[in-house]
Amino acid sequence: MxxxxxxxxxxxxxxxxxxxxxxxxxxxxxxxxxxxxxxxxxxxxxxxxxxxxxxxxxxxxxxxxxxxxxxxxxxxxxxxxxxVDPEETPEDPDEYYDHQLVDLDVVLTDGTPVGRITEISHLPSQDLFIVERPDGDEVMIPFVEEIVTTIDLGEQRIVVDPPPGLLDDRAEIASARDAETGEPRDDAGASGQGPAKDGA
Structure with a gap:
């Protein structure tokens, strides 16, 4: 690797x-x-x-x-x-190598799919997940504890709780999900405030 x-x-x-x-x-x-x-x-x-x-x-x-x-x-x-040996992991359990994160699915705290990580961008100020959306567009998600709530390598997914505006079409994603489930959107989703943390 x-x-x-x-x-x-x-x-x-x-x-x-x-x-x-x-x-x-x-x-x-x-x-x-x-x-x-x-x-x-x-x-x-x-x-x-x-x-x-x-x-x-x-x-x-x-x-x-x-x-x-x-x-x-x-x-x-x-x-x-x-x-790097593909089986090698960082000494700190809260740190990850890029190859461990690339290709993981990204979802919101309520399970709404966001996309798949295609790249990790390392900037001087912070690291960013480059996430490919289902429609082919890309979105950048800061790799910070306040936004990335869970990294589950076993389930091959990352749970994020982005602030309003980070995902410009977040409301559209939620609307599509509600259309699939038949569940109406609540006021928080309609206003773009997003779901509350579920403790994951």
């Missing part, structure tokens, strides 16, 4: 260091000196991490064979990829 663990940013200084956008919850393991990483594009790798340090809140890496600014700039926007 291949896991994108970082994206190389701009060069730092003149001795081959680069800033990196970390895309793993385990940088001390995946981005440690001595780690050998595949790359995308593949033509720039594999790369072996020679040194790593934190400067002004950003991780700086230097790779074996890259010791000047020109070489560092040539690596900009390269993705760093680690090989």
């Amino acid at each position: 291949h896991l994108v663990v970082a994206r190389i940013g701009r060069a730092h200084g003149i001795r081959g260091e680069v800033t990196v956008e970390v895309r793993t919850d385990e940088p001390e393991q995946r981005l440690a000196p001595g780690a050998v990483l595949a790359t995308d594009p593949a033509s720039t790798g594999p790369l072996t991490i020679e040194t790593g340090r934190v400067h002004s809140g950003r991780l700086l890496l230097r790779f074996a064979g890259v010791h000047d600014r020109t070489g560092a700039e040539a690596l900009r926007n390269t993705l760093l990829i680690a090989d």
Whole structure:
């Protein structure tokens, strides 16, 4: 299993260091000196991490064979990829690898289908689920505890309780579900406030 663990940013200084956008919850393991990483594009790798340090809140890496600014700039926007055992799980039970979450079904707290996770987007501020809706459209759901209430790997589903407006067509989804069940929508659903948490 291949896991994108970082994206190389701009060069730092003149001795081959680069800033990196970390895309793993385990940088001390995946981005440690001595780690050998595949790359995308593949033509720039594999790369072996020679040194790593934190400067002004950003991780700086230097790779074996890259010791000047020109070489560092040539690596900009390269993705760093680690090989991960598919059976391996993070030490923290509340953390997940991307491959554990991709393809899981996403539903609201009342069971209304939202879609299927196709990608995890790792931004500096937070992670996002990229969810493909049944009609082919995509919606982005922040991976935060206030919204993602349950992750059930056994049932292969994720339960979310999004705030009003996050899912623009949430009312339409609820309407379609009610049409299937024959149950009328309540005032909360009609006003776009969404269902209350069910404690899942």
